[in-house]
Amino acid sequence: MNRYMPLTGIDMIPASLFIDTQAPLDVLQAMADYRIRTVTQVLENIAFRAEIGCDTVVLSDFSRLLAIPLRDGCDLMDVIGRRLRAQAAE
Numbered sequence: 001m002n003r004y005m006p007l008t009g010i011d012m013i014p015a016s017l018f019i020d021t022q023a024p025l026d027v028l029q030a031m032a033d034y035r036i037r038t039v040t041q042v043l044e045n046i047a048f049r050a051e052i053g054c055d056t057v058v059l060s061d062f063s064r065l066l067a068i069p070l071r072d073g074c075d076l077m078d079v080i081g082r083r084l085r086a087q088a089a090e
Contacts, residue, residue, distance in 0.1 A: 001086075002021065003021055004019070005018060005021050005079065006018050006019075007019065007071070007075055008071060009067070009068055009071045009072070009075075019075060019076060019079055021079050021082075025080060025084075028079055028083075029080055031072075031076050032072075032073045032074075032076035032077045032080065033073075034073075035072050035076070036073040039066050039069050039070045043066065
């Protein structure tokens with residue numbers, strides 16, 4: 001695994017946002033946790049509101065906005081999983 005892995009949501013070459021795959025596992029986990037919990041909290045707040053307008057354009061934009069930190073969190077969890085599997089194989 002390369003030391004710096006670009007985030008998967010960025011299709012630009014060269015990429016400018018990377019994950020340091022050699023960062024301590026607890027730091028990677030904390031960053032993944034922060035991103036995933038942020039998305040979860042926003043979605044829970046929406047789910048418990050009594051009235052929410054159903055503008056398709058707004059919902060589409062909103063879902064794209066939430067997908068960014070969720071995808072970042074998944075990328076971080078992928079790095080953590082690879083590192084843990086490599087440690088178990090040693």
